[in-house]
Amino acid sequence: MTMPFYVTPEQQMKDRAEYAQKGIARGRTLIASIYDCGVLFIAENPSASLNKISEIYDRIAFAGVGKYNEFHELRTAGVRWADSTGFSYSREDVDARSLANVYAQYLGASFTDGGKPLEVEILVAQLGIRNKPTKIYHVAFEGTITDEERFAILGGDSETVRSRFLAEGEDVVSLATTLQRAVRALSGPDRTIPVSDLEVARLEDLGSRRTFSRLSDDDVAQLLA
């Protein structure tokens, strides 16, 4: 019988984290930011149909970066979780914090379990109403959950984009200004991202129960003008 090589737990975790981080860093960056009437999501995404941002529930949205099939599975599980919770109890009982927690639980478990760690980083955002505040929860590949203050940045190159976005100003402004700042932060000084390569969505109360909506290329171009 051959003896397996001994690998310290520290080394094992480090290797797994490195593997997941490498996968995530290959993807492009995504920004979610609170603006004066809601939450804006913007991602660089050349595909018009394989979305990174999507609707979970009346006032909750999801965004993911990393491996598409992995965050897509998390997204559909989130929709299922929200719809069945709302059906069993009430629509008001579907809450972003609880959802972020079940995501964190799952990501944490798959990170420490034997299998391949998930190469994803996700966001769960909630548009506030009455006793519930507007929130952005950031869940990392190993299950760490962060309650983000005003904005969150995911994906490759997130530190550079973060400092660029912070330099744009720290106040809560209108949708158009937030979008303009986010696009500048994403593209940096040396390049421009065509509007068709941007995926933009928002959570904003426009009078109906469901608050998630996507912004078309025309909408985005108009707001950037």
Next chain:
Amino acid sequence: MALPLFDVASDPGPSFASLLAKLNIAVQLPGVTNDPVHATTVVALRCDAGVVLVADRQATAAAIAARDMRKIAEADRHTAIAISGTAAAGMEFIRISQLSFEHYEKMMDETLSLEGKSNYLSSLIQQVNMSTPFTVLPLVAGYDVNHNRGRVFEYDVAGGCYEKDDFGVIGSGTPFAESALRLGYRDNMTLDECIELGALAIYEAGDNDPYTGGPDFVRGIFPIIVTVTANGFVEVDEAATRTIFETINNRRTASKGRAGGDLR
């Protein structure tokens, strides 16, 4: 509840009913022994711009159980669902249908076609009607955005789905409402003409059928009128509804209750 994840072979797909079954969340209503409450007459008419639905507000058991029931619901932006039959089953049915369409849309990132929705409901009706002694019959009407026209679907208790090219009627007041519609319906009616005819049909049903409520001027409760056009589901406001029923009522008062002549 933990995150509902399924392996590839047992994934319930975008169907909300299948998801509930996988999660063991009961959809069936338990058997109840006392008198079921019955919800009553609803009509849906096709017109050039879309569809018009009108429904009475009464629920009846041994006596009148409720005077302000809402039997037409917005299933999604371009679809209305109305129910007749057992109220409890009907309300549950509306809730599941609304959720199913929304669930599909979120899972697939695409709205279900109107025909897709009406077919999906067939199996749901079958499930509800076969599993409990209380039957429920819906009427589905909406604006088909893929084909740019209003469409009306009727069902039978076994879940059979029938598309109507003029109008659909459900509930115990059907004979009276349908007679009014058969005499008044023409091709290419405008939205306003359909609203008037639909209101008249419900007025007739309320006048003749003990399980259908007419306009209640004492309490200010009027049948619900809904239009679904390219602009979506819109409920006619209460003041306008009151005026429509007052007009019919005044004419009927002037003719001493006779409905003949030019019908109105």
